[in-house]
Amino acid sequence: MKRNGLFITLEGPDGAGKTSVLDILAHRLEESGTDYLRTREPGGIRISEKIREIILDNDHTEMEARTEALLYAAARRQHLVEKIVPALKAGKVVLCDRFIDSSIAYQGAARGIGTEEVRTINRFAIGSTMPDLTILLDVPAEVGIRRISEGRGHEVNRLDAEGLDFHRKVRDEYLRIAESEPDRVVLIDATGSLEGTAEVAWDAIKSRMK
Ligand SMILES: Nc1ncnc2c1ncn2[C@@H]1O[C@H](COP(=O)(O)OP(=O)(O)O)[C@@H](O)[C@H]1O
Numbered sequence: 001m002k003r004n005g006l007f008i009t010l011e012g013p014d015g016a017g018k019t020s021v022l023d024i025l026a027h028r029l030e031e032s033g034t035d036y037l038r039t040r041e042p043g044g045i046r047i048s049e050k051i052r053e054i055i056l057d058n059d060h061t062e063m064e065a066r067t068e069a070l071l072y073a074a075a076r077r078q079h080l081v082e083k084i085v086p087a088l089k090a091g092k093v094v095l096c097d098r099f100i101d102s103s104i105a106y107q108g109a110a111r112g113i114g115t116e117e118v119r120t121i122n123r124f125a126i127g128s129t130m131p132d133l134t135i136l137l138d139v140p141a142e143v144g145i146r147r148i149s150e151g152r153g154h155e156v157n158r159l160d161a162e163g164l165d166f167h168r169k170v171r172d173e174y175l176r177i178a179e180s181e182p183d184r185v186v187l188i189d190a191t192g193s194l195e196g197t198a199e200v201a202w203d204a205i206k207s208r209m210k
Pocket residue numbers: 012013014015016017018019020021147148150151152190191192193194195197
C-alpha cells in the first residue's frame with residue numbers, strides 16, 4: 001500500500017497510562033497544527049465496536065482462546081481498512097491505542113496460544129500495514145493493576161479481570177517484542193509521572209515526523 005502518513009501505535013499492559021498519554025499527545029499534535037487521527041482497538045468503528053463488546057463482555061466466560069484471538073484479528077482488519085488506511089493515504093498521523101502487539105502479548109503469550117500462531121493470523125488480517133512507530137509504555141503488572149483499581153470510572157472487563165500471572169506474561173512478551181524490533185518499538189519506562197512519560201513519547205514522535 002502506498003501511504004504518506006505516519007502510523008503510530010501505543011502499547012503496554014492495562015493501566016500503563018496509554019489513554020492518559022494519548023490525551024497529551026493528541027493535544028500536542030493539535031497545537032502543532034498536525035493533521036491527525038486518534039483511534040483505539042478493539043473498536044473505533046461500528047462493526048469493530050460490536051466485536052469489542054462480544055470479546056470484553058464479563059458474561060462470556062466460555063470464550064475459547066483462539067476464538068478470542070480471531071475476534072481481535074477480525075476487529076483489527078475492519079478497523080484498519082475502514083479507518084486507518086484511508087487516514088494514512090490522506091497523509092495523516094494516526095495514533096492508535098493498541099494494535100497487533102497486544103494480540104501477540106495477550107493472546108499469544110498470556111493466553112498461551114503461541115506467539116507465532118497469533119502472528120500468522122494477524123498477518124492475514126493486516127497484510128503489510130505495520131506501524132512505523134510503536135510506543136511501548138512499560139510498567140510492572142502490579143503497578144498497572146493498582147492504577148486501574150484506584151482509578152475512578154474504569155470498568156473492569158474480561159481481560160482486566162485476569163490474575164497477576166497473566167498480566168506478568170503480557171509485560172514480559174512486550175519486552176521481548178521491544179528487544180527484537182528496536183527500530184520500530186520505543187520502550188518507555190512509564191512508572192514515573194504522566195507528564196514525564198508523555199514528554200519522552202512526544203520526543204519519539206517528533207523525531208519521526210521530521
Ligand atoms: N504516570 C502515571 N502515574 C500515576 N497514575 C497514572 C499514570 N498514568 C496514568 N495513570 C492513572 O492510571 C489509570 C490508568 O491509566 P490509563 O491512561 O487509563 O491506562 P491504560 O489506557 O494504559 O489502561 C488512570 O486512573 C490514570 O489516571
